[in-house]
Amino acid sequence: MTGREAWAFLPLTVSGHAVGACVVSWDRPHPFSNDERSVLTSVAALIAQALDRARLYDAKHQLAQKLQTALLPSSLPRVPGLDVAARYLPASHGMDIGGDFYDVIRCDEAGVAATIGDVQGHSINAAALMGQVRTSVHATAGVPPSDVLSRTNRLLTDLDTGLFTSCVYASLDLVHHRVDLANAGHLPPILRRPDGHTEVLDPEPGLLLGIDRDTEYRTTALHLPPGAMLALYTDGLVEVPGTDIGDAIAALADLLSRTPQQSLDGVADALIRPHEHTDHRPDDIALLLLRMSPDGG
Secondary structure (H helix, E strand, O other), X not given: OOOOOEEEEEEEEEOOEEEEEEEEEEOOOOOOOHHHHHHHHHHHHHHHHHHHHHHHHHHHHHHXXXXXXXXXXXXXXXXXXXXXXXXXXXXXXXXXXXXXXXXXXXXXXXXXXXXXXEEEXXXXXXXXXXXXXXXXXXXXXXXXXXXXHHHHHHHHHHHOOOOOEEEEEEEEEOOOOEEEEEEEOOOOOEEEOOXXXXXXXXOOEEOOEOOOOOOOOOOEEEEOOOOOEEXXXXXXXXXXXXXXXXXXXXXXXXXXXXXXXXXXXXXHHHHHHHHHOOOOOOOOEEXXXXXXXXXXX
16 A cells, blocks of 8 residues: 555664664565665664764753753843843854843842843853852842942952853942943943934943952943933844944944834844844844833833
8 A cells, every 4th residue: 555565664772772763665575685784774873873962962952041041030120210121042053052141130219230241152161150140240239330340250260160251230220310330341331312312331341250350340320311221232232243343333323223212122122133033143142221211110
């Protein structure tokens, strides 16, 4: 009924465990010589090994994604007077997870801390260090931004992992509409004013975290009026091979200025959309948007 006259049923086994089966058929009767049997057996062994490696790769990739998700905030706090939106996209190639992170921390009734950063490399070690950085920032949130980065830097240098971390930390005063920023070698935040004009901020950058234990960081204070938006992001959002990073950041600022004033989630989607459906995303992307509510609440 199948129209086939000969079959070879080849069990696919690795280390004594069956991982599948391969069936080869002929449309005519086919006697199998010893050489053919040897070739088919060898091919079955190669197929079994390749299938086992593919299954192992998938399992590790899923584990890596779950670990990355677990290390990022499951949700962001609801803060009266502040709109918040965040997005994260993993790299489209490779099994290893990145060290991009973001967080929003409620300090008191009028104070909120926000941070974003990127641990060097793509590995389990980078992800673990990212978790330690987030923990350190949480533990020190509420003190001046320069102190938060200094204390986190001392922790990382004491751990001596050989990995470095870029980070921006922002402290927002919702009553006085002020933001204090400190930067440890990270990309500059972008400010969108209520009229839609954007400005690439220039807080004085310090060294990456984890290099020099005695590094000092400086705090830059800015006015953040109702309706103003602060965009924090990692390099995966702007780095394009062959493009100057300054030009890429300027292009992001221009896109932000042209994005219609709508829900903050809509703005975040508009900034991420060019990177969402591509097979060529070499790095993770993290994006954090914060906007002083126009109505003050």
